[in-house]
Amino acid sequence: MSIEVKIPDEMELVYEYPDALTEVSSHYCPGCTHGIVHRLVAEVIDELGIREKTIGVAPVGCAVLAYKYIKTDFVEAAHGRALAMATGIKRVNPDKIVFTYQGDGDLAAIGTAETVHAANRGELLTTVFINNAIYGMTGGQMAPTTLPGMITTSSPTGRDVITAGYPIKMSEILAQTTGAVYITRESATNLGAIRKTKKAIKRAFMAQIAGLGYACVEVVSTCCTNWNMDPWEAMKWAEENMTEYFPLGTFKMTDEVKALQVR
Amino acid sequence: MAKELLKGNVAFAEAAVRYGLEAYFGYPITPQSEALEHLSGRMVELGRVFLQAESEVAAVNMVYGAASAGVRVMTSTSGPGFALMAEGLSYIAGSEVPAVFVNMMRGGPGLGNIQPSQADYFFMTKTAGHGDFHPLVLAPASIQELIDMMGLAFELAEKYRTLVYIAGDGSLGQMMESAELPPMQPLREKRPDWAVIGCEGRDPNIITSLYLGAKNLEAVNIRLQKKLAEIKQNETRWKEYETEDAEILLVAYGTVGRICTSVVRESRKQGLKIGLLRPQTLWPFPDTRIRELAAQVKAILVSEMSAGQMLEDVERTAQGQCPVKFYGRLGGVVPLTDEILSETRKLVREVA
Ligand SMILES: Cc1ncc(C[n+]2csc(CCOP(=O)(O)OP(=O)(O)O)c2C)c(N)n1
Numbered sequence: 001m002s003i004e005v006k007i008p009d010e011m012e013l014v015y016e017y018p019d020a021l022t023e024v025s026s027h028y029c030p031g032c033t034h035g036i037v038h039r040l041v042a043e044v045i046d047e048l049g050i051r052e053k054t055i056g057v058a059p060v061g062c063a064v065l066a067y068k069y070i071k072t073d074f075v076e077a078a079h080g081r082a083l084a085m086a087t088g089i090k091r092v093n094p095d096k097i098v099f100t101y102q103g104d105g106d107l108a109a110i111g112t113a114e115t116v117h118a119a120n121r122g123e124l125l126t127t128v129f130i131n132n133a134i135y136g137m138t139g140g141q142m143a144p145t146t147l148p149g150m151i152t153t154s155s156p157t158g159r160d161v162i163t164a165g166y167p168i169k170m171s172e173i174l175a176q177t178t179g180a181v182y183i184t185r186e187s188a189t190n191l192g193a194i195r196k197t198k199k200a201i202k203r204a205f206m207a208q209i210a211g212l213g214y215a216c217v218e219v220v221s222t223c224c225t226n227w228n229m230d231p232w233e234a235m236k237w238a239e240e241n242m243t244e245y246f247p248l249g250t251f252k253m254t255d256e257v258k259a260l261q262v263r
Numbered sequence: 264m265a266k267e268l269l270k271g272n273v274a275f276a277e278a279a280v281r282y283g284l285e286a287y288f289g290y291p292i293t294p295q296s297e298a299l300e301h302l303s304g305r306m307v308e309l310g311r312v313f314l315q316a317e318s319e320v321a322a323v324n325m326v327y328g329a330a331s332a333g334v335r336v337m338t339s340t341s342g343p344g345f346a347l348m349a350e351g352l353s354y355i356a357g358s359e360v361p362a363v364f365v366n367m368m369r370g371g372p373g374l375g376n377i378q379p380s381q382a383d384y385f386f387m388t389k390t391a392g393h394g395d396f397h398p399l400v401l402a403p404a405s406i407q408e409l410i411d412m413m414g415l416a417f418e419l420a421e422k423y424r425t426l427v428y429i430a431g432d433g434s435l436g437q438m439m440e441s442a443e444l445p446p447m448q449p450l451r452e453k454r455p456d457w458a459v460i461g462c463e464g465r466d467p468n469i470i471t472s473l474y475l476g477a478k479n480l481e482a483v484n485i486r487l488q489k490k491l492a493e494i495k496q497n498e499t500r501w502k503e504y505e506t507e508d509a510e511i512l513l514v515a516y517g518t519v520g521r522i523c524t525s526v527v528r529e530s531r532k533q534g535l536k537i538g539l540l541r542p543q544t545l546w547p548f549p550d551t552r553i554r555e556l557a558a559q560v561k562a563i564l565v566s567e568m569s570a571g572q573m574l575e576d577v578e579r580t581a582q583g584q585c586p587v588k589f590y591g592r593l594g595g596v597v598p599l600t601d602e603i604l605s606e607t608r609k610l611v612r613e614v615a
Contacts, residue, residue, distance in 0.1 A: 053461040055332075058471075067469045073459040075331045076471035078354050081324035084316070088328025088336070089459065091312045092286050096461050114324070117317040 018042035020051045020071050027065060031231025033188040033221035034062055034130060038069050040198040041101065041128060044205055045072065054097040055089055057082045061103035062136040070101075080111025083118035086125050097208055099126040104145040105135045108170045112144075115170070119214045122179025126204045127216040129170065131185075132223040133242060140226030144168045147245055152226070167245060171218045175251035181213035182257045184250040187220035187243065189235045200250075203262045212256050220246055266441040271431065272297035274406050274442060275339070275365060278413040280305050281445045285334035286312035288325035290344055293377040294433035295367040298339045319344035323351030330360035331470040333458025335417055335451065339365035341433075342383050343374065345391065352426060353392030357472025359487075361420035363413075364398075365429040367436035370595035378595020379433035381517060384572035387428050388546040395484055397491055398426035399498060400545040404521040407442040408543075409435060414445060421455075423494055430545055432568065434518050434597060500543040501552060505531060509538025511610055512560040514553065514577050516542045518597065519566050525600040526607060535611055545573065550580040557581035561614040566590045566603050586614070 007013055017023055021042035028035045045051050051072055058066040060079035067074030077085040082100040090098040107115050107129050118125060134152055135141040141154035145167045149158040159167075175183040182204055186197035197219055204215035220242045222234035229237060269277075276298040279287075287306055289299045299315065306313035312329070316322035322338050329336040340348065345366045355362050368383045370376040387400050399419055403409040409431060416427040454460050459468050474480040502520075504527050506512065515523040520541035530537040540556060542549050557563060562585050565574045571589045578587050590606040592598045 052463040055459045055461060057328075064473060067467070067471065071462075071467055073462050073468045074470070075328065075358075075459055076469075076473055077327075078324060078350055081320065081327075081351070084321040084324035085328035085331070087314070087321075088286070088288065088325035088330075089332050090328075091314060091325075092329045092332045092334045092336075093460055113317055114321050117321065 018046045020045040022069050022071050024068065026069055028062065029225045031222070031224040031234065032062070033132070033219070036188050036194060037128060037130060037197070037219055037221070038066065040194070040201055041099070042070055043198060044202045045070070047202065048205055048209070050097050050205070050209070053095070054099065055093065057086045057089070057098065057100040059100070059102040059106040060137070061106050063101050063103060063130065064137070066101050080106050080109070081114055082106065082111065083123070083125065083127065084114040087118055087123050090123060090125055094124070097126070097205065099128065099205070101128045102130070103136065104129070104131045104133065104143045108168050109144040116173065116177060119174045119180045119216065120177040122181070122213040124208050124211060125214055126208045128201060129216055129218040130221045131218050131246065132221040133167070134223045134226045136223045136226055140223070145246070147241060169246065171216070171251045174216055177214075179214050180216065180252055181254045182207050182215035183252040185218040185220065185246060185248050187238070187248055189220065189222065189238045193248075199262055203257065203260055206260045206262060207257050210256070210260065212254065215257070220248065266443050268439055269406055269442050269444070270297060270437065270439045271406050271409060272367070272436040273301045274444070275409050275413050275429070276301040277305065277444055278410040279337055280309065281447045282414040282417055283335050283448050283450050284311065284337060285450060286329040286336040287338065288314050288316050288322045288329070288336070289338045289340065290316050290319045290322050292341045292344045294369055294379070294436045295339045295341050295365065297436070298365065319347035320351070323348035326362050327351055327355050327358070327360065330355065330362040331358065331459050333454035333460065337363040337365065339367070341367050341369045342371050345383065345386070349392045352398070353394050353396065354472050355426055356392060356396035356398070357394065358470050359424040360470060361424050363416045363420050363427050363429070365431060368430065368432045376595050377433060379435070379518060379568060379597055380595055381432055381519065381568040382570070382572065383430070384545065384567070384569060387430050396487060397546050398428050399423070399494055399547070400428045400430050402430045402516040402520070402543055402545050403435065404517050404541060405442070406435070406438070406440050410442055410444060419498060423490060425490070425494070430517060432518050433595070495547040498544060499547040499549050501549040502541045502543060504539040504541070506538035506540060506556060508536055509556075509559070510536040510561045511538070511607060511614070512556050512563045513537060513539040513566065513603070513607065514542070514563055514573070515539065515566045516545060516573065519568055522598060522600055523566060523603060526603045529600065529604055530607055535608070537607055542573075548576050548580065553577060553580040554582060554584070557584040560585055562610050563587045564590060564607055564610055566598060568592055568597060
C-alpha cells in the first residue's frame with residue numbers, strides 16, 4: 001500500500017519519506033521503536049548516497065521483515081547468525097556497504113559467539129542493535145538483556161538473577177574487542193536521544209566506508225506491547241530503568257573514527 | 264595435466280580452486296583438516312577469500328552470505344561439524360542459493376572417532392536440516408572421482424540453485440593415490456542477476472527463506488518439490504559392473520563401493536555371477552535401475568560402513584522382488600574384500 005500525499009502549493013515540504021524507506025505501512029506495533037530506527041537507518045543511507053551499494057542483513061526477531069522497509073539489497077539471516085552471514089557477504093563484496101540490524105535475543109543470546117568474533121576480527125561491518133530488554137517476536141519472553149526483577153512471559157515473578165543471571169552488557173563487551181573501532185549505546189526514547197542515535201548510526205556507517213573496522217550502535221528501545229505499557233509510559237520506563245543498568249555513552253571510539261566529520 | 268600422487272583432502276581442495284572456487288569458510292576437524300590448511304595458503308595466494316570461522320555454525324552462515332552474493336563458495340567438514348551446520352543448510356535450501364559442502368564422514372555417534380565411516384547417510388540424504396528439502400549428494404569412490412565431482416558439484420549447485428554435498432569418508436580424505444587435477448579455470452566474470460551485490464540500476468534483490476502465510480509457503484514448497492523432481496529426472500548417477508548376467512547384485516557406494524569392485528572381480532574369477540551397482544548420487548537415488556535389477560537377480564547384498572542406512576533405500580526400491588541382505592562394519596572399521604566376498608558366497612548358497 002503506498003501512501004499518496006498531495007502538498008498544497010503554498011506549503012513547503014520539510015519532512016518526507018527517505019528514498020531508502022519503502023512507502024508501505026509497517027507491521028510493527030503502534031509505539032514500537034523499530035520504526036523510528038528503521039527511518040534513521042534509511043535517512044543515513046540517503047545522506048551518504050549509498051543506497052545502491054548497500055546490503056542489509058535482517059535478523060530473526062521483530063525486524064525479520066526489515067527488507068520490506070529499507071530499500072536496499074537484503075538477506076534474511078538465521079537467528080543470531082547475522083554477523084556471520086554479513087561476514088560472508090562483505091568478504092566477497094569488499095567495495096559494498098554491509099550492515100546488520102539485530103535484536104538483543106539475536107545478537108546477545110543465540111548469536112553472541114558470531115557477534116563477538118565478527119567484532120574481534122574487525123570485520124568492516126556496521127551493526128544496529130535494538131535492545132528492548134525482551135523477546136518481542138515470540139511473545140515477550142525473558143531476553144539476555146531483561147532487567148533484574150522485570151516480569152516477562154518466561155519470568156513471571158520477575159527476572160531472578162540467582163537462577164537467570166544478570167543482563168548482559170554487550171556494548172561493554174564489544175568495546176573490549178581489538179577489531180571494534182566504534183561501540184556506542186544510544187537510545188530512541190526521546191527526540192534529543194533519537195537525533196544523537198542518528199548521528200551515531202551515520203558515524204558507524206562512515207567508519208565502514210573509511211575501512212576502519214567494526215562498529216556497533218546499541219539503541220535502548222521499548223516494546224510497549226510486551227512490556228504491557230502504553231508507548232509514552234514505555235519511553236519513560238526505559239529512560240528511568242533501562243539506562244540505569246545500560247548507561248548511554250560511547251564505549252570505544254578510535255581516533256580515526258573520532259576524526260570522521262559527521263554532519 | 265599429468266597424474267600426481269595426491270592426498271584426498273588436498274586433491275578436492277585444489278580441484279575446487281581450479282574449478283573457480285571464490286570463497287571458502289571452514290573450521291578444522293579431522294579427517295578433513297588438510298583441505299582447510301591447503302586452502303588457507305592457496306586462496307590467499309590467488310587473492311581469493313579464505314576465512315577460518317569460529318565454529319561450523321558461523322562457517323555455514325558465512326557460506327550462506329557469500330552464496331547469496333553469487334560467488335562460487337564451499338566448506339568442508341566431518342560429522343560433528345556437519346551436524347552444527349544443519350540449520351544453515353535448511354536456510355540455504357529455503358533461499359535457493361548454490362553452495363557446496365564436503366563431509367568426510369567419521370565414526371559416531373558423538374565424538375566417536377576419526378576413522379572412516381558412512382554413518383551420515385541418513386543425515387546427508389534425508390535429515391540434515393528442518394523442512395521439506397533434499398540436497399544433491401555425490402558419492403566419490405576414488406580420488407580421481409572426488410576431483411571430478413568437485414567440478415560437477417559447483418555446476419549442479421549453480422544450475423539448480425541448490426545445495427550439493429560430497430559424501431566422502433575418512434579413508435578417501437586421508438589416502439593418497441595418483442590422480443589428475445583439472446587445469447586452472449578462469450573465475451566467473453559476472454555474478455548472477457539474483458545476487459545481493461547492491462541494487463544499482465534495479466530494484467533490490469532479497470534473499471530470504473521466510474514466506475508468511477500458509478498458502479504462500481505451500482506454493483514455494485511445491486516449486487521446490489518440482490525442482491527436486493527435475494533433479495531426480497536429470498541427475499541420478501550410478502556405475503554398474505558386470506550386471507548383465509548377474510545373479511547376485513551388490514549395492515555399495517564410496518569406499519565400500521570401490522572395495523566391492525574387487526569383490527566382483529574375485530568372484531567372477533571363481534565363476535560366480537556377481538554384479539555391482541555403485542550409486543554416484545545418494546540423492547537422487549538410482550531407484551529405477553535398482554528396481555529393474557531387483558527383478559533380474561536372485562538376491563541383493565548391500566554393504567556399508569554403517570548399521571544399514573542406504574539399505575533402507577535399496578529395500579524401498581527393490582519392492583520385495585528379491586531378498587535384500589546386508590553386510591556392514593561399524594565404528595570406523597573398513598570391510599575387507601574377503602569379508603564381503605565370503606558374505607556374497609554365503610548368499611549364493613542360500614539362493615541356489
Ligand atoms: C534457532 C531459533 N531459535 C528460536 C527461534 C524463535 N525466535 C524467533 S525471534 C526470537 C527472539 C527475538 O528477540 P530479539 O532478538 O530480542 O528481537 P525482537 O523480536 O525483540 O525485536 C526467537 C527466540 C528461531 N526463530 N530460531
